[in-house]
Amino acid sequence: MANLIDSDAEVDDGRLPGxxxxxxxxxxxxxxxxxGWAACRFLKGLDTKIYDVVCISxxxxxxxxxxxxxxxxxxxEFRSVAEPVSRIQPALSGAPNSYFYLASCMGVDTDKxxxxxxxxxxxxxxxxxxxxxxxxxxxxxxxxxxxxxFNIKGVRExxxxxxxxxxxxxxRKKLLLNLMLSENPGILEEERKRLLHCVVIGGGPTxxxxxGELSDFIMRDVRQRYSHAKxxxxxxxxxxxxxxxxxxxxxxxxxxxxxxxxxxxxxxGVVKExxxxxxxxxxxxxxxxxxLVWSTGVGPSQFVKSLxxxxxxxxxxxxxxxxxxxxxxxxxxxxDCAGFLEQTxxxxxxxxxxxxERQGKYLAELFRKIGxxxxxxxxxxxxxxxxxxxxxxxxxxxxxxxxxxxLVDLRQNKDAKGLSMAGFLSWFIWRSAYLTRVxxxxxxxxxAVNWATTFVFGRDxxxxx
Amino acid sequence: MANLIDSDAEVDDGRLPGxxxxxxxxxxxxxxxxxGWAACRFLKGLDTKIYDVVCISxxxxxxxxxxxxxxxxxxxEFRSVAEPVSRIQPALSGAPNSYFYLASCMGVDTDKxxxxxxxxxxxxxxxxxxxxxxxxxxxxxxxxxxxxxFNIKGVRExxxxxxxxxxxxxxRKKLLLNLMLSENPGILEEERKRLLHCVVIGGGPTxxxxxGELSDFIMRDVRQRYSHAKxxxxxxxxxxxxxxxxxxxxxxxxxxxxxxxxxxxxxxGVVKExxxxxxxxxxxxxxxxxxLVWSTGVGPSQFVKSLxxxxxxxxxxxxxxxxxxxxxxxxxxxxDCAGFLEQTxxxxxxxxxxxxERQGKYLAELFRKIGxxxxxxxxxxxxxxxxxxxxxxxxxxxxxxxxxxxLVDLRQNKDAKGLSMAGFLSWFIWRSAYLTRVxxxxxxxxxAVNWATTFVFGRDxxxxx
Numbered sequence: 001m002a003n004l005i006d007s008d009a010e011v012d013d014g015r016l017p018g019x020x021x022x023x024x025x026x027x028x029x030x031x032x033x034x035x036g037w038a039a040c041r042f043l044k045g046l047d048t049k050i051y052d053v054v055c056i057s058x059x060x061x062x063x064x065x066x067x068x069x070x071x072x073x074x075x076x077e078f079r080s081v082a083e084p085v086s087r088i089q090p091a092l093s094g095a096p097n098s099y100f101y102l103a104s105c106m107g108v109d110t111d112k113x114x115x116x117x118x119x120x121x122x123x124x125x126x127x128x129x130x131x132x133x134x135x136x137x138x139x140x141x142x143x144x145x146x147x148x149x150f151n152i153k154g155v156r157e158x159x160x161x162x163x164x165x166x167x168x169x170x171x172r173k174k175l176l177l178n179l180m181l182s183e184n185p186g187i188l189e190e191e192r193k194r195l196l197h198c199v200v201i202g203g204g205p206t207x208x209x210x211x212g213e214l215s216d217f218i219m220r221d222v223r224q225r226y227s228h229a230k231x232x233x234x235x236x237x238x239x240x241x242x243x244x245x246x247x248x249x250x251x252x253x254x255x256x257x258x259x260x261x262x263x264x265x266x267x268x269g270v271v272k273e274x275x276x277x278x279x280x281x282x283x284x285x286x287x288x289x290x291x292l293v294w295s296t297g298v299g300p301s302q303f304v305k306s307l308x309x310x311x312x313x314x315x316x317x318x319x320x321x322x323x324x325x326x327x328x329x330x331x332x333x334x335x336d337c338a339g340f341l342e343q344t345x346x347x348x349x350x351x352x353x354x355x356x357e358r359q360g361k362y363l364a365e366l367f368r369k370i371g372x373x374x375x376x377x378x379x380x381x382x383x384x385x386x387x388x389x390x391x392x393x394x395x396x397x398x399x400x401x402x403x404x405x406x407l408v409d410l411r412q413n414k415d416a417k418g419l420s421m422a423g424f425l426s427w428f429i430w431r432s433a434y435l436t437r438v439x440x441x442x443x444x445x446x447x448a449v450n451w452a453t454t455f456v457f458g459r460d461x462x463x464x465x
Numbered sequence: 466m467a468n469l470i471d472s473d474a475e476v477d478d479g480r481l482p483g484x485x486x487x488x489x490x491x492x493x494x495x496x497x498x499x500x501g502w503a504a505c506r507f508l509k510g511l512d513t514k515i516y517d518v519v520c521i522s523x524x525x526x527x528x529x530x531x532x533x534x535x536x537x538x539x540x541x542e543f544r545s546v547a548e549p550v551s552r553i554q555p556a557l558s559g560a561p562n563s564y565f566y567l568a569s570c571m572g573v574d575t576d577k578x579x580x581x582x583x584x585x586x587x588x589x590x591x592x593x594x595x596x597x598x599x600x601x602x603x604x605x606x607x608x609x610x611x612x613x614x615f616n617i618k619g620v621r622e623x624x625x626x627x628x629x630x631x632x633x634x635x636x637r638k639k640l641l642l643n644l645m646l647s648e649n650p651g652i653l654e655e656e657r658k659r660l661l662h663c664v665v666i667g668g669g670p671t672x673x674x675x676x677g678e679l680s681d682f683i684m685r686d687v688r689q690r691y692s693h694a695k696x697x698x699x700x701x702x703x704x705x706x707x708x709x710x711x712x713x714x715x716x717x718x719x720x721x722x723x724x725x726x727x728x729x730x731x732x733x734g735v736v737k738e739x740x741x742x743x744x745x746x747x748x749x750x751x752x753x754x755x756x757l758v759w760s761t762g763v764g765p766s767q768f769v770k771s772l773x774x775x776x777x778x779x780x781x782x783x784x785x786x787x788x789x790x791x792x793x794x795x796x797x798x799x800x801d802c803a804g805f806l807e808q809t810x811x812x813x814x815x816x817x818x819x820x821x822e823r824q825g826k827y828l829a830e831l832f833r834k835i836g837x838x839x840x841x842x843x844x845x846x847x848x849x850x851x852x853x854x855x856x857x858x859x860x861x862x863x864x865x866x867x868x869x870x871x872l873v874d875l876r877q878n879k880d881a882k883g884l885s886m887a888g889f890l891s892w893f894i895w896r897s898a899y900l901t902r903v904x905x906x907x908x909x910x911x912x913a914v915n916w917a918t919t920f921v922f923g924r925d926x927x928x929x930x
Contacts, residue, residue, distance in 0.1 A: 017651020060645060077544060086690055093690045102645040119649050122642055132650045177587055180525060180567040184584050185597045186482020225551055225558045 018133035019054065019099075021113065021378070027052045027097070028376030030367065031115055031134055033105045034142035035059050035085050038335025038356035042140060043089035045364025050371035052097040053089065054134055056117055058104050060085055063165055065353060069210040069400075072162070072171040073217035082165050101134075105143065108307060110328040113378050115139065137378040138330050138370075140363065141317060145298035145336035145351055154274030159294035162206055171293060178290045179226050179233075194277060195290035196233040201271060201279075202296035203239030204246075205399035208255060210293060211237045212401040215262040236265040236287065238279075244399060244407070246350075251407045258401050298351050304337050312339030312348050320344055321389030323363050330378055334359040349392055362390045483598035484519065484564075486578065486843070492517045492562065493841030495832065496580055496601035498570045500524050500550050502818045503800025504607035506825025508554035515836035517562040518554065519599055521582055523569050525550055528630055530818060534675040534865075537627070537636045538682035547630050568597075570608065573772060575793040578843050580604065602843040603795045603835075605828065606782060610763035610801035610816055619739030624759035627671060636758060643755045644691050644698075659742060660755035661698040666736060666744075667761035668704030669711075670864035673720060675758060676702045677866040680727040701730040701752065703744075709864060709872070711815075716872045723866045763816050769802050777804030777813050785809055786854030788828050795843055799824040814857055827855045 022029050028051055032039050035057035046053055061082040070076040085100055086093040092100040103117040112135075119130040147163060149155040160174065161167050175198070181187070182195045198214055200207045214235050223230045237243065237259065243266065244252050259266060269281040279287040300315040310318040310327050316339035317325060323338065325331040335356035339348035349355045366386060367376075375381035397409040487494050493516055497504050500522035511518055526547040535541040550565055551558040557565040568582040577600075584595040612628060614620040625639065626632050640663070646652070647660045663679055665672045679700050688695045702708065702724065708731065709717050725731060735747040744752040765780040775783040775792050781804035782790060788803070790796040800821035804813035814820045831851060832841075840846035865871040 019650050060641070077542060079542060084690075090690075094692045099648055099650075099693070100645065101649060102642070103649070119646060120642070122646055125646060125649070126652070126656060130649065134650070176525070177567070177585070180565065181584060181587055181590060183564050184566060184568070184590070184595065185484050185564075185599070187591070191591060225549075225555075227559045228564070 016116070016131055016133045018114075019135055021135040022052070022137060028137035028371070028378075029054060029097070029135070030138045030140060031056065031136035032140045032142060033057070033115070034144055034335070034337075035062055036142060036144045036335060036356060037062070037065070037353045038144075038360045039140070039142035040083075040085065040088050041357045041360025042142065042334070042364050043085065043092070043360075045361055046089065047364075047368045047371060048089070048091040048095060048098065050368065050376060051138075052095065053091060054099050054101065054136075055085055055089070055092055056101045056103050056105055056115065056134065057085070058102065058120055059164070060100060060102055061165075062088060063163075065163065065206075066209075066398075068162055068165070068168050069206060069213050071165070071168045072175065072210065073213050073221075074172070075213065075217075078165050078169060081168075101132075103132075105303065106131075108139065108141075108331075110139075110309075110331055113137070113139075113330070136330070137376060138367070138381075139332065141325075141331065141333040141337060142335045142356070142360070143301065143303055143337050145304075145316075146301040147294065148297050148299045149294070150296070152271055152273065154276075155271075155294055158274045158276055159201070159292045162210060162293055162295055163298075171291070174291050179222070179229050182232065182290075183226075183228050192229075192232050193234075194288040196229055197287075197289045198233070198235045198291045198293070199279060199287060199289040200235070200237045200293045200295065201239075202294065203237060203241075203243030203266075204295060204297060205244065205397070207237060207239070207293075207295040208243055208259070209400045210295065211235055211259060211264045212262065215259070215264045219263065234265060235263065236267055238267045238269050238271065238281075238287075240268070240270045246397060247399070247407060247409045251409055255399070255401050255407055262401075298336055301337065310341060312341055314339060314348055316348065318342075321346070322366065322386045323359060323390055330381060332363060334363055354395060355392060358392060359390060481581070481596055481598045483579075484600055486600040487517070487602060493602035493836070493843075494519060494562070494600070495603045495605060496521065496599055497605045497607060498522070498580070499607035499609055499800070499802075500527055501607060501609045501800060501821060502527070502530070503609075503821035503825045504605070505548075505550065505553050506822045507605060507607065507799070507829050508550065508557070508825075510826055510829025511554065512829075512833045512836060513554070513556040513560060513563065515833065515841060516603075517560065518556060519564050519566065519601075520550055520554070520557055521566045521568050521570055521580065521599065522550070523567065523585055524629070525565060525567055526630075527553060528628075530628065530671075531674075533627055533630070533633050534671060534678050536630070536633045537640065537675065538678050538686075539637070540678065540682075543630050543634060546633075566597075566599075570768065571596075573604065573606075573796075575604075575774075575796055578602070578604075578795070601795070602841060603832070603846075604797065606790075606796065606798040606802060607800045607821070607825070608766065608768055608802050610769075610781075611766040612759065613762050613764045614759070615761070617736055617738065619741075620736075620759055623739045623741055624666070624757045627675060627758055627760055628763075636756070639756050644687070644694050647697065647755075648691075648693050657694075657697050658699075659753040661694055662752075662754045663698070663700045663756045663758070664744060664752060664754040665700070665702045665758045665760065666704075667759065668702060668706075668708030668731075669760065669762060670709065670862070672702060672704070672758075672760040673708055673724070674865045675760065676700055676724060676729045677727065677870070680724070680729045684728065699730060700728065701732055703732045703734050703736065703746075703752075705733070705735045711862060712864070712872060712874045713876060716874055720864070720866050720872055723870055727866075763801055766802065774798075775806060777806055779804060779813055781813065783807075786811070786856075787831065787851045788824060788855055795846060797828060799828055819860060820857060823857060824855060 030051045030053045032043060032055045040062040043055060061084045064081045067076055067081045071078050071081055091098040103119045105115050105117050107116040114133050114135050116133050119125055121128060147161045160171050178195045182192045200211050218233050222233055244255050271279055272282045273280045277288055279289060304317055309325055312318040317333040317337055318341035319333050319338045320326045321344055323332050323334050325333055336351040340346040370376060370381050370384055373384045375384040399407045495516045495518045497508060497520045505527040508520060526549045529546040532541055532546045536543050536546055556563040568584045570580050570582050572581040579598050579600050581598050584590055586593060612626050625636050643660045647657045665676045683698050687698055709720050736744055737747045738745045742753055744754060769782055774790055777783040782798040782802055783806035784798050784803045785791045786809055788797050788799050790798055801816040805811040835841060835846050835849055838849045840849040862874045863871060
């Protein structure tokens with residue numbers, strides 16, 4: 001079963017440089033695709049006395065996605081929300097047969113136990129594209145998902161996303177640029193209003209958090225530091241259904257009230273098309289914008305779609321209760337790119353950091369068990385009892401809605417009864433919850449310093465680069 | 466005297482939008498070109514009760530250039546070395562007739578008292594390029610200088626400079642990218658050595674500081690976090706004459722010994738040409754490189770060259786002892802773009818932050834004096850006694866040569882006798898000197914936190930964007 005992205009242009013893999021299969025006596029090699037929550041939690045827990053590890057990702061750091069919205073407006077620094085993979089798993093840079101490769105995986109051959117990669121393009125490489133292959137004993141696919149655009153025309157071209165640190169940097173740059181450009185002499189009133197209209201599409205936790213941070217930034221910082229712009233800048237949040245639809249009804253009401261009071265304009269509408277300077281809604285309305293942030297959830301990536309593996313409902317890689325891809329040996333998938341197969345009788349879990357993180361932890365434990373039973377090498381794990389399957393217990397949902405205000409929904413699922421909270425206490429819980437997830441003490445320290453500095457000095461508004 | 470960059474393509478300025486001349490009863494308008502040390506120190510000191518102020522620069526923040534080298538290797542964060550102009554002079558964002566324009570000045574008409582500008586390009590502007598004009602009562606040109614490349618082929622294309630925050634970001638990205646790419650499977654020994662060869666051209670304070678920081682980064686961080694690369698990475702500093710030639714001979718010897726002991730390879734040579742992967746020296750040697758940083762001083766920019774104003778020896782804008790451009794009224798120049806005219810009998814001052822900062826302070830005082838005598842408006846200052854001319858007193862030169870080591874040369878000039886120091890005490894003085902120059906308490910605090918964090922946790926090595 002050869003799973004190359006484009007089987008017509010199949011790589012002549014015999015001639016590719018790369019890592020050959022491990023020899024008897026060498027440690028088994030785990031290849032991890034990705035560097036998000038799932039991959040990094042797995043890497044952190046992996047027993048490197050048993051395994052060598054190779055991590056392949058176009059990004060050498062993990063992003064604390066729940067804190068990303070805060071970096072756009074200068075509450076947090078970009079670096080505070082990124083943790084280098086090699087700090088999470090030191091073997092990647094220190095152990096003789098473990099590596100981190102800055103590359104994208106282009107295909108997997110589950111028969112040959114090989115993955116095919118393309119190095120991140122750079123002038124210094126011997127060829128462009130620079131292709132190589134890596135043989136694995138165990139493969140862990142944690143390559144994440146892509147933002148959903150529902151094939152709406154113009155989204156990819158004109159909207160900004162909020163999934164990576166450089167996305168947040170782009171949003172920040174654009175916001176500050178628009179603030180400055182709106183002051184240019186000769187700009188008409190209407191044009192100035194458009195430049196300073198920030199539109200967020202999608203009323204999930206990310207969209208709500210970003211809107212909250214943005215309105216907070218406007219109320220506290222723009223009024224003081226860009227006083228020429230203060231009567232023109234506005235935030236609009238567009239959602240097709242209801243904001244925070246997975247939250248308890250009381251919390252939804254609280255969020256709606258709070259956002260409205262903070263000056264966020266809530267619009268129920270469906271986007272039909274995005275043009276360079278305006279959004280067309282399906283009811284015929286035009287919405288001119290200067291900054292457009294798109295946050296309507298995620299779906300299977302091109303890479304996941306291209307893999308010739310069984311799929312879960314919705315198109316993610318299909319897995320069983322032990323996070324294995326059951327039709328092939330020694331391949332595991334987790335995080336946003338994986339979902340329970342229909343025959344497991346379980347629902348596909350939501351694309352949450354919480355799920356990914358728990359799966360990463362579980363799989364690292366499973367690998368320890370397999371390794372101790374000498375099942376680490378390719379094709380040796382078939383008869384090893386795996387123990388308890390992965391069970392997800394939802395710890396609750398959290399969403400910040402601006403300064404010192406957050407929602408915490410501690411119900412197990414949408415229909416259950418349980419505790420829900422809103423306000424300062426939840427904000428405190430929310431912040432603490434994330435602080436303890438932030439992997440290194442260095443970054444915990446930095447985040448705390450950032451919050452304290454913002455509190456004392458206000459936000460930073462230098463536009464760099 | 467119309468000073469447009471390209472007089473053939475003279476702008477039809479009658480139709481340009483912009484700020485009209487100030488009316489009687491309105492405050493006089495000072496237009497400042499630039500946002501470096503000179504411009505920002507002037508802005509900080511300007512009495513905004515007397516003047517309205519318009520600052521025009523393609524950069525909305527000041528860069529603490531002496532600390533820039535530290536940001537490349539992660540000792541300091543980028544944001545810690547940048548201070549937004551509107552925080553330095555709050556009137557720019559708060560006063561009704563004061564503005565900051567993110568734009569480049571393209572020309573000056575000293576007869577019409579107007580400057581012509583092009584806004585930083587952006588999709589949101591009504592036209593591209595978006596041109597406008599600003600009328601001034603007083604013009605302060607502090608537009609800085611450009612790096613000198615001596616017209617050596619390939620420098621602009623392949624070398625990185627170290628003058629702006631985004632330059633430092635590029636250097637950091639490239640360094641971390643090369644570190645990661647050198648691990649790619651199938652990279653030959655020789656190729657790996659090339660990728661990890663960091664070459665610095667120019668042995669002035671910036672080149673020496675950057676080499677020191679780099680070797681420090683390699684000794685402390687690379688060995689631990691990129692252990693696969695540790696036997697390949699090297700730093701070479703190429704200088705045509707002597708390193709730190711303006712420093713006292715004992716200090717030069719100290720710097721040479723210290724750098725050599727830290728593993729920096731010092732080469733005396735003249736660069737003939739720069740190719741994408743190697744440098745050709747005039748003696749016929751080839752030097753393959755992966756990262757090339759060019760730091761051989763600065764010279765007049767295109768903008769300064771294009772101005773039809775008297776020039777000082779070397780091509781800077783010629784000024785008298787009161788920092789006026791004597792042939793035209795109400796035009797002042799300072800910092801790296803200005804130099805004393807030959808007839809003043811004074812030497813052109815070196816392109817140092819120290820000089821620019823002192824000139825900015827002096828000019829702000831001069832403007833206060835002029836303003837109080839009602840000489841603020843265009844054409845009204847001719848008969849006002851200006852008082853003492855600007856006199857520069859050199860406070861000494863400082864250069865860091867790596868962790869906890871710096872040189873301080875307190876002599877008034879190259880040939881004088883005086884105090885010189887090297888080692889930990891000078892490092893401490895150097896750091897403190899810069900900390901107190903860093904304009905806001907916010908950034909002083911951040912820099913201190915950065916240094917402390919680096920000390921405790923080591924440097925950051927995430928590669929963002």
